[in-house]
Amino acid sequence: MPLSRHARFAAAILPHLDRAHNLARWLLANRQDAEDAVQDSYLRALTYFDSFHGRDGRAWLLAIVRNTCFERLRKNRRHLELPVEHIELARDTSPDPEALQLQLADQAAVRRGLESLPAEFREVLVLREMEGLSYQQIARVTEAPLGTVMSRLARARRRFEEALAAARKEETA
Amino acid sequence: MNCREIERLLGPYRDGELDPERSADVAVHQRNCEDCRAALERLEQLSAAIESAPRYPASPELRARLESRFADGRQPYGRWLLLAAGLAAAALVIGRLTPVADLRPQDALANEVVRAHLRSLVVGHLWDVAASGHHTVKPWLAAKLDFPFDVEDISSRGLLLAGGRVDSVDGRTVAVLVYRRGGHVISVFVWPAAQPPDRPPAGRSVHGFNVIDWRADGLNWWAVSDLELGELNELPLSPCFLPAHETLGG
Numbered sequence: 214m215p216l217s218r219h220a221r222f223a224a225a226i227l228p229h230l231d232r233a234h235n236l237a238r239w240l241l242a243n244r245q246d247a248e249d250a251v252q253d254s255y256l257r258a259l260t261y262f263d264s265f266h267g268r269d270g271r272a273w274l275l276a277i278v279r280n281t282c283f284e285r286l287r288k289n290r291r292h293l294e295l296p297v298e299h300i301e302l303a304r305d306t307s308p309d310p311e312a313l314q315l316q317l318a319d320q321a322a323v324r325r326g327l328e329s330l331p332a333e334f335r336e337v338l339v340l341r342e343m344e345g346l347s348y349q350q351i352a353r354v355t356e357a358p359l360g361t362v363m364s365r366l367a368r369a370r371r372r373f374e375e376a377l378a379a380a381r382k383e384e385t386a
Numbered sequence: 387m388n389c390r391e392i393e394r395l396l397g398p399y400r401d402g403e404l405d406p407e408r409s410a411d412v413a414v415h416q417r418n419c420e421d422c423r424a425a426l427e428r429l430e431q432l433s434a435a436i437e438s439a440p441r442y443p444a445s446p447e448l449r450a451r452l453e454s455r456f457a458d459g460r461q462p463y464g465r466w467l468l469l470a471a472g473l474a475a476a477a478l479v480i481g482r483l484t485p486v487a488d489l490r491p492q493d494a495l496a497n498e499v500v501r502a503h504l505r506s507l508v509v510g511h512l513w514d515v516a517a518s519g520h521h522t523v524k525p526w527l528a529a530k531l532d533f534p535f536d537v538e539d540i541s542s543r544g545l546l547l548a549g550g551r552v553d554s555v556d557g558r559t560v561a562v563l564v565y566r567r568g569g570h571v572i573s574v575f576v577w578p579a580a581q582p583p584d585r586p587p588a589g590r591s592v593h594g595f596n597v598i599d600w601r602a603d604g605l606n607w608w609a610v611s612d613l614e615l616g617e618l619n620e621l622p623l624s625p626c627f628l629p630a631h632e633t634l635g636g
Contacts, residue, residue: 223456230452231443232569238442248448255452268594271569316438323435341401342436345544345568345617348403367397370432377435 222262225270226255232271232344233278239339240282240332250285254278269350276354279336286332318384326377334369341366387411392422400429402620437544492588492599495556495608499599500592502553502562503573503610512571513549513564523550527561533578535561537605544568545621555608567621572611574623579606589615598623 233254238247254277258265265273327335340346340354352362392415398404399412416422444452506512515526528535530552541547548566552559553575560577585601596615599608609623 219456223453227453227456229569230449231441234444234448235442235569244442247442248445251444251448252452255456259456319435320438320440323439327436327439338436342433342544343439343441343568345570345613347614347617348398348401363398363403367394370397370429373436374428374432377432 218262219259222259225265226258226262226274229271229274233274235343236275236278236336236339237282239327239335240279241285242328246285246289250281251278254281257281269353271344272346272350272353275340275344276356279354283332319381322380322384323377325380325383326373329376329380330369330372333365334372337362337366337369338373387415389415389419389422392416392419393425396422396426396429400426400433402616433544493590496590496592496597496599498555499573499575499608499610500595500597502555502575503571503595506551506553506562506564506573507571512551513562514551516549517547523547523563526550527552530559531561532559535576537561537563537576541565545572545623567611567613570611570613572609572613572618572621572623575606575608575610577606579604587619589619591615 230251234247234251237250237254238244241247241250254274258274258277261277327338330338336355337351340351346354348359348362348366351357351366352359355362357365392412395404395408395412396416399409404412416426514530515523517523524535524537527550544567546566548564548571550564551562553562554560555575555577558577560575563574563576565572565574579601581601583601584603585599587598587600589596589598591597595610595612596618597608597610598615598618599606601607607623609618609621611618613621
């Protein structure tokens with residue numbers, strides 16, 4: 214039985230929803246914008262679905278999501294507006310309240326450090342460190358040459374290291 | 387190579403993006419160079435820090451909205467149609483797998499573990515017992531299995547034990563450790579090996595899923611995921627990737 218276009222789309226592209234949202238949320242730094250961008254991206258993805266031949270639905274969708282997000286950033290110039298939302302704790306294995314406090318403070322520092330970076334740097338760190346994409350995949354998603362991906366990632370790491378050190382100092386001050 | 391040249395390569399080295407020759411150069415250099423070793427350690431720490439940053443999965447409302455929008459253009463029974471579409475797609479994949487009898491044993495097993503992995507994804511039942519804190523999965527599995535199960539948790543940076551389940555492969559009960567890495571699910575199937583000699587990891591692709599299998603410590607190991615083979619192979623899943631004192635099994 215041949216599947217309908219919608220069903221093929223749902224099977225190939227919907228499973229990547231959480232990743233799409235995570236990227237949009239880190240790029241736009243705002244929950245409502247991220248949801249809107251993801252919804253737009255899915256509509257676009259459906260429109261262009263006939264041009265999707267590959268097996269890598271994740272990279273294909275993430276490319277659409279990041280383009281949608283960068284368009285919004287350009288339009289809104291909202292790079293710096295970073296509302297504080299609740300932090301989802303990574304799995305806690307420590308019952309010790311003091312250790313938990315430290316862990317929370319450090320996670321807040323990590324988040325602030327990441328959020329303080331320009332969107333291009335946040336993007337490459339999210340794609341590499343959270344999504345585990347290869348350089349080749351990142352190049353496909355961001356439509357940048359491999360050499361650019363490598364130098365951008367190196368710069369992003371340096372900037373993040375500085376931002377993290379500053380944020381940690383503030384957390385413990 | 388001098389430190390300045392090496393420094394440029396540390397990131398790609400850590401990310402597993404260097405060719406073997408240059409990777410070996412970096413490995414040798416950093417063993418003998420304290421500064422570069424420290425720089426590499428800093429990269430690891432940055433990576434660990436980002437690992438602890440919050441993830442933002444889609445809200446249930448957004449998911450519901452998109453599922454009902456895309457599962458079918460016209461009709462309101464979004465979720466059911468989506469499930470049906472998923473099952474139909476899975477049936478297509480499963481149906482296209484070559485019949486077991488025609489294959490060499492390893493290929494047949496690869497098909498079986500991919501089927502089991504796919505089944506767990508489609509049904510949405512990834513594990514019977516969720517990992518919470520240390521040591522919940524191992525005793526649970528040990529109690530359910532008909533073979534001694536003494537396997538260390540191999541969670542590490544970027545690889546998190548999510549849970550465990552009991553499944554059936556090759557006509558027998560097997561343990562499945564379910565790991566997550568980023569948004570990917572990795573099922574690791576474990577059962578006793580009939581023949582003793584250890585076998586190094588071998589990778590293959592089965593209908594869009596990648597599979598690595600090896601034999602160690604009297605156990606058969608099969609890891610299945612939609613991660614690319616190279617990425618899957620980089621994970622510290624098999625004892626070959628671990629220092630000797632951390633080998634799996636017992």
